[in-house]
Amino acid sequence: MVTRGDVLLDSPLSKVGGKGLFVKELELALQEDRADIAVHSMKDVPIAFPEGLGLVAICEREDPHDAFVSTHYENIDALPQGAIVGTSSLRRQCQISARRPDLIIRSLRGNVGTRLSKLDAGAYDAIILAVAGLKRLELTSRIRQIIPAEISLPAVGQGAVGIECRLDDNKTRQLLSALNHDETEVRVRAERAMNIRLDGGCQVPIGSYALLQGDELWLRALVGSPDGREIVYGERRGPRDQAEQMGILLADELLERGARAILAEVYQQSRPL
Numbered sequence: 432m433v434t435r436g437d438v439l440l441d442s443p444l445s446k447v448g449g450k451g452l453f454v455k456e457l458e459l460a461l462q463e464d465r466a467d468i469a470v471h472s473m474k475d476v477p478i479a480f481p482e483g484l485g486l487v488a489i490c491e492r493e494d495p496h497d498a499f500v501s502t503h504y505e506n507i508d509a510l511p512q513g514a515i516v517g518t519s520s521l522r523r524q525c526q527i528s529a530r531r532p533d534l535i536i537r538s539l540r541g542n543v544g545t546r547l548s549k550l551d552a553g554a555y556d557a558i559i560l561a562v563a564g565l566k567r568l569e570l571t572s573r574i575r576q577i578i579p580a581e582i583s584l585p586a587v588g589q590g591a592v593g594i595e596c597r598l599d600d601n602k603t604r605q606l607l608s609a610l611n612h613d614e615t616e617v618r619v620r621a622e623r624a625m626n627i628r629l630d631g632g633c634q635v636p637i638g639s640y641a642l643l644q645g646d647e648l649w650l651r652a653l654v655g656s657p658d659g660r661e662i663v664y665g666e667r668r669g670p671r672d673q674a675e676q677m678g679i680l681l682a683d684e685l686l687e688r689g690a691r692a693i694l695a696e697v698y699q700q701s702r703p704l
Protein backbone atom coordinates (compact mmCIF):
# COMPACT_ATOMS: atom_id res chain seq x y z
CA MET A 432 0.00 0.00 0.00
CA VAL A 433 1.18 3.49 -0.77
CA THR A 434 0.15 5.72 2.12
CA ARG A 435 -0.09 9.48 2.36
CA GLY A 436 3.07 9.24 4.42
CA ASP A 437 4.86 7.86 1.36
CA VAL A 438 3.35 10.42 -0.99
CA LEU A 439 4.27 13.33 1.28
CA LEU A 440 7.67 11.90 2.09
CA ASP A 441 9.57 14.80 0.64
CA SER A 442 7.33 17.53 1.92
CA PRO A 443 7.41 19.40 5.19
CA LEU A 444 3.77 18.36 5.46
CA SER A 445 4.96 14.90 6.45
CA LYS A 446 6.07 16.58 9.64
CA VAL A 447 2.55 17.66 10.50
CA GLY A 448 0.99 14.23 10.33
CA GLY A 449 4.22 12.83 11.61
CA LYS A 450 4.87 9.16 11.61
CA GLY A 451 1.19 8.55 12.25
CA LEU A 452 0.55 9.10 8.56
CA PHE A 453 2.14 5.80 7.61
CA VAL A 454 0.47 3.82 10.31
CA LYS A 455 -3.06 5.25 10.25
CA GLU A 456 -3.91 4.27 6.69
CA LEU A 457 -2.78 0.72 7.26
CA GLU A 458 -4.93 0.61 10.38
CA LEU A 459 -7.93 1.79 8.38
CA ALA A 460 -7.31 -1.08 5.96
CA LEU A 461 -7.33 -3.50 8.91
CA GLN A 462 -10.58 -2.07 10.23
CA GLU A 463 -12.22 -2.30 6.81
CA ASP A 464 -11.02 -5.87 6.25
CA ARG A 465 -8.89 -4.83 3.29
CA ALA A 466 -5.87 -6.23 5.15
CA ASP A 467 -5.39 -8.82 7.87
CA ILE A 468 -2.05 -7.71 9.24
CA ALA A 469 -0.07 -4.47 9.16
CA VAL A 470 3.71 -4.46 9.45
CA HIS A 471 5.27 -1.35 10.98
CA SER A 472 8.65 -0.06 12.07
CA MET A 473 8.10 0.12 15.83
CA LYS A 474 9.74 3.53 15.79
CA ASP A 475 6.76 4.85 13.85
CA VAL A 476 3.99 3.19 15.87
CA PRO A 477 2.04 5.73 17.93
CA ILE A 478 1.26 5.28 21.60
CA ALA A 479 -2.43 4.47 21.26
CA PHE A 480 -4.23 1.97 19.03
CA PRO A 481 -7.66 2.33 17.47
CA GLU A 482 -10.51 0.37 19.05
CA GLY A 483 -10.21 -3.33 18.22
CA LEU A 484 -6.63 -3.24 16.96
CA GLY A 485 -3.37 -3.98 18.68
CA LEU A 486 0.20 -5.17 18.31
CA VAL A 487 0.44 -8.92 18.48
CA ALA A 488 4.08 -9.55 17.62
CA ILE A 489 7.36 -7.69 17.86
CA CYS A 490 10.01 -9.39 15.75
CA GLU A 491 13.68 -9.78 16.57
CA ARG A 492 15.41 -6.46 16.55
CA GLU A 493 17.87 -5.42 13.87
CA ASP A 494 20.78 -3.16 14.92
CA PRO A 495 19.03 -0.24 16.68
CA HIS A 496 21.84 2.32 16.30
CA ASP A 497 22.10 5.36 14.08
CA ALA A 498 24.48 5.26 11.12
CA PHE A 499 26.92 7.92 10.01
CA VAL A 500 26.99 8.02 6.21
CA SER A 501 29.50 10.12 4.33
CA THR A 502 31.63 10.02 1.20
CA HIS A 503 34.73 11.67 2.61
CA TYR A 504 34.67 11.24 6.37
CA GLU A 505 35.04 8.20 8.61
CA ASN A 506 32.98 9.35 11.57
CA ILE A 507 31.45 12.36 13.31
CA ASP A 508 34.68 13.38 14.97
CA ALA A 509 36.52 13.40 11.64
CA LEU A 510 34.20 16.03 10.13
CA PRO A 511 35.86 19.42 9.58
CA GLN A 512 34.70 22.51 11.47
CA GLY A 513 31.34 23.77 10.26
CA ALA A 514 30.56 20.70 8.13
CA ILE A 515 26.96 20.21 6.98
CA VAL A 516 25.08 17.22 8.37
CA GLY A 517 21.68 16.13 7.05
CA THR A 518 18.92 14.87 9.31
CA SER A 519 15.35 15.87 10.08
CA SER A 520 15.25 14.02 13.37
CA LEU A 521 15.36 16.33 16.39
CA ARG A 522 16.75 13.48 18.45
CA ARG A 523 19.70 13.07 16.08
CA GLN A 524 20.18 16.82 15.66
CA CYS A 525 20.25 17.30 19.43
CA GLN A 526 22.84 14.62 20.10
CA ILE A 527 25.08 15.40 17.12
CA SER A 528 25.07 19.08 18.09
CA ALA A 529 25.86 18.25 21.71
CA ARG A 530 28.99 16.43 20.60
CA ARG A 531 29.93 18.86 17.82
CA PRO A 532 28.33 22.29 18.36
CA ASP A 533 30.21 23.64 15.32
CA LEU A 534 28.36 21.42 12.82
CA ILE A 535 25.53 22.83 10.70
CA ILE A 536 22.43 20.65 10.71
CA ARG A 537 20.27 20.80 7.57
CA SER A 538 16.89 19.18 7.03
CA LEU A 539 16.90 15.95 5.01
CA ARG A 540 13.67 14.33 3.80
CA GLY A 541 12.54 11.58 1.50
CA ASN A 542 12.99 7.83 1.53
CA VAL A 543 16.42 6.33 2.09
CA GLY A 544 17.33 6.28 -1.63
CA THR A 545 16.44 9.97 -2.01
CA ARG A 546 18.46 10.86 1.06
CA LEU A 547 21.53 9.02 -0.21
CA SER A 548 21.23 10.75 -3.62
CA LYS A 549 21.17 14.13 -1.90
CA LEU A 550 24.37 13.19 -0.07
CA ASP A 551 25.96 11.97 -3.30
CA ALA A 552 24.97 15.18 -5.06
CA GLY A 553 27.10 17.05 -2.54
CA ALA A 554 24.39 18.80 -0.57
CA TYR A 555 25.78 17.47 2.74
CA ASP A 556 29.14 16.39 4.13
CA ALA A 557 27.39 13.56 6.00
CA ILE A 558 23.91 12.30 6.78
CA ILE A 559 22.50 10.27 9.65
CA LEU A 560 20.20 7.30 9.00
CA ALA A 561 19.11 4.23 10.90
CA VAL A 562 21.47 1.25 10.58
CA ALA A 563 18.39 -1.02 10.44
CA GLY A 564 16.87 0.71 7.44
CA LEU A 565 20.15 0.56 5.51
CA LYS A 566 20.61 -3.12 6.33
CA ARG A 567 17.11 -4.01 5.20
CA LEU A 568 17.70 -2.23 1.90
CA GLU A 569 21.08 -3.99 1.51
CA LEU A 570 22.90 -0.69 1.68
CA THR A 571 25.16 -1.67 4.58
CA SER A 572 28.22 -0.70 2.52
CA ARG A 573 27.19 2.96 2.85
CA ILE A 574 27.66 2.91 6.63
CA ARG A 575 30.92 4.57 7.70
CA GLN A 576 30.30 4.46 11.44
CA ILE A 577 27.73 2.74 13.60
CA ILE A 578 27.20 5.57 16.04
CA PRO A 579 27.52 4.22 19.60
CA ALA A 580 24.57 4.74 21.96
CA GLU A 581 26.85 6.89 24.12
CA ILE A 582 26.97 9.44 21.28
CA SER A 583 23.47 8.98 19.84
CA LEU A 584 20.95 7.14 21.99
CA PRO A 585 18.53 5.37 19.62
CA ALA A 586 14.84 6.20 19.27
CA VAL A 587 12.13 4.20 21.00
CA GLY A 588 11.70 0.91 19.15
CA GLN A 589 14.29 1.68 16.48
CA GLY A 590 15.27 -1.39 14.49
CA ALA A 591 12.27 -3.47 15.59
CA VAL A 592 9.34 -4.44 13.38
CA GLY A 593 5.90 -4.83 14.93
CA ILE A 594 2.83 -6.55 13.52
CA GLU A 595 -0.68 -5.29 14.18
CA CYS A 596 -3.98 -7.05 13.55
CA ARG A 597 -7.64 -7.10 14.60
CA LEU A 598 -7.72 -8.30 18.18
CA ASP A 599 -10.76 -10.53 17.58
CA ASP A 600 -8.98 -12.36 14.75
CA ASN A 601 -7.78 -15.29 16.86
CA LYS A 602 -6.52 -17.35 13.97
CA THR A 603 -4.18 -14.62 12.76
CA ARG A 604 -3.11 -13.80 16.30
CA GLN A 605 -2.11 -17.37 16.89
CA LEU A 606 -0.12 -17.54 13.65
CA LEU A 607 1.67 -14.28 14.45
CA SER A 608 2.56 -15.24 18.00
CA ALA A 609 5.33 -17.44 16.61
CA LEU A 610 7.03 -14.32 15.24
CA ASN A 611 7.24 -12.57 18.59
CA HIS A 612 10.77 -12.26 19.96
CA ASP A 613 10.57 -12.13 23.75
CA GLU A 614 13.81 -10.23 24.38
CA THR A 615 12.97 -7.59 21.78
CA GLU A 616 9.45 -7.28 23.13
CA VAL A 617 10.56 -6.62 26.69
CA ARG A 618 13.12 -4.03 25.57
CA VAL A 619 10.65 -2.21 23.36
CA ARG A 620 7.98 -2.30 26.09
CA ALA A 621 10.36 -0.55 28.50
CA GLU A 622 11.30 2.06 25.87
CA ARG A 623 7.69 2.74 24.94
CA ALA A 624 6.53 2.99 28.55
CA MET A 625 9.13 5.70 29.08
CA ASN A 626 7.94 7.57 25.97
CA ILE A 627 4.27 7.24 26.85
CA ARG A 628 4.89 8.69 30.30
CA LEU A 629 6.72 11.63 28.73
CA ASP A 630 3.80 12.01 26.32
CA GLY A 631 6.44 12.10 23.63
CA GLY A 632 5.15 12.62 20.13
CA CYS A 633 7.44 11.98 17.21
CA GLN A 634 8.81 15.50 16.83
CA VAL A 635 10.56 15.73 20.16
CA PRO A 636 14.21 15.02 20.93
CA ILE A 637 13.77 11.87 22.99
CA GLY A 638 16.03 8.84 23.05
CA SER A 639 15.08 5.65 24.87
CA TYR A 640 17.11 2.49 24.64
CA ALA A 641 16.92 -0.75 26.62
CA LEU A 642 19.38 -3.65 26.70
CA LEU A 643 18.98 -7.03 28.37
CA GLN A 644 21.94 -8.34 30.32
CA GLY A 645 20.82 -11.77 31.44
CA ASP A 646 17.53 -11.14 33.20
CA GLU A 647 18.48 -7.58 34.05
CA LEU A 648 17.09 -4.78 31.95
CA TRP A 649 19.21 -1.67 31.48
CA LEU A 650 17.16 1.28 30.31
CA ARG A 651 18.76 4.57 29.23
CA ALA A 652 16.84 7.63 28.17
CA LEU A 653 17.30 11.29 27.40
CA VAL A 654 15.33 14.38 26.58
CA GLY A 655 17.17 17.28 24.99
CA SER A 656 16.71 20.65 23.38
CA PRO A 657 16.94 20.56 19.56
CA ASP A 658 20.16 22.61 19.62
CA GLY A 659 21.79 20.08 21.95
CA ARG A 660 22.61 22.68 24.59
CA GLU A 661 20.49 20.99 27.20
CA ILE A 662 20.28 17.23 27.69
CA VAL A 663 18.65 15.49 30.62
CA TYR A 664 19.94 11.92 30.72
CA GLY A 665 19.10 9.08 33.07
CA GLU A 666 19.28 5.31 33.37
CA ARG A 667 17.83 2.50 35.46
CA ARG A 668 18.49 -1.16 35.98
CA GLY A 669 15.95 -3.70 37.13
CA PRO A 670 14.40 -7.12 36.58
CA ARG A 671 12.97 -7.72 33.13
CA ASP A 672 9.49 -8.40 34.46
CA GLN A 673 9.33 -4.76 35.55
CA ALA A 674 10.05 -3.34 32.11
CA GLU A 675 7.10 -0.96 31.97
CA GLN A 676 7.43 0.15 35.57
CA MET A 677 11.08 1.03 34.92
CA GLY A 678 10.14 3.09 31.88
CA ILE A 679 7.57 5.03 33.88
CA LEU A 680 9.93 5.65 36.80
CA LEU A 681 12.73 6.80 34.53
CA ALA A 682 10.39 9.16 32.68
CA ASP A 683 9.21 10.65 35.98
CA GLU A 684 12.79 11.14 37.07
CA LEU A 685 13.71 12.92 33.82
CA LEU A 686 10.60 15.12 34.00
CA GLU A 687 11.57 16.19 37.50
CA ARG A 688 15.16 16.88 36.50
CA GLY A 689 14.30 19.30 33.70
CA ALA A 690 12.68 17.36 30.87
CA ARG A 691 9.28 18.93 31.60
CA ALA A 692 10.61 22.40 30.85
CA ILE A 693 12.45 21.26 27.70
CA LEU A 694 9.39 19.46 26.31
CA ALA A 695 7.11 22.43 26.99
CA GLU A 696 9.50 24.62 25.04
CA VAL A 697 9.76 22.21 22.10
CA TYR A 698 5.97 21.81 21.84
CA GLN A 699 5.54 25.57 21.86
CA GLN A 700 7.94 25.96 18.95
CA SER A 701 6.52 23.14 16.89
CA ARG A 702 2.93 24.33 16.77
CA PRO A 703 2.79 26.03 13.36
CA LEU A 704 -0.03 25.82 10.77
Ligand SMILES: NCc1[nH]cc(CCC(=O)O)c1CC(=O)O
Pocket residue numbers: 472473474475559560561563564588589590591
Ligand atom coordinates in the same frame (compact mmCIF):
# COMPACT_ATOMS: atom_id res chain seq x y z
N1 LIG B 1 12.12 7.89 10.70
C1 LIG B 1 11.72 7.03 9.66
C2 LIG B 1 12.14 5.62 9.87
N2 LIG B 1 11.35 4.75 10.51
C3 LIG B 1 11.97 3.52 10.54
C4 LIG B 1 13.19 3.66 9.89
C5 LIG B 1 14.12 2.54 9.66
C6 LIG B 1 14.75 1.99 10.89
C7 LIG B 1 13.86 1.22 11.81
O1 LIG B 1 13.14 0.31 11.37
O2 LIG B 1 13.84 1.54 13.00
C8 LIG B 1 13.32 4.99 9.46
C9 LIG B 1 14.43 5.59 8.70
C10 LIG B 1 15.52 6.24 9.52
O3 LIG B 1 15.29 6.62 10.67
O4 LIG B 1 16.63 6.41 9.01
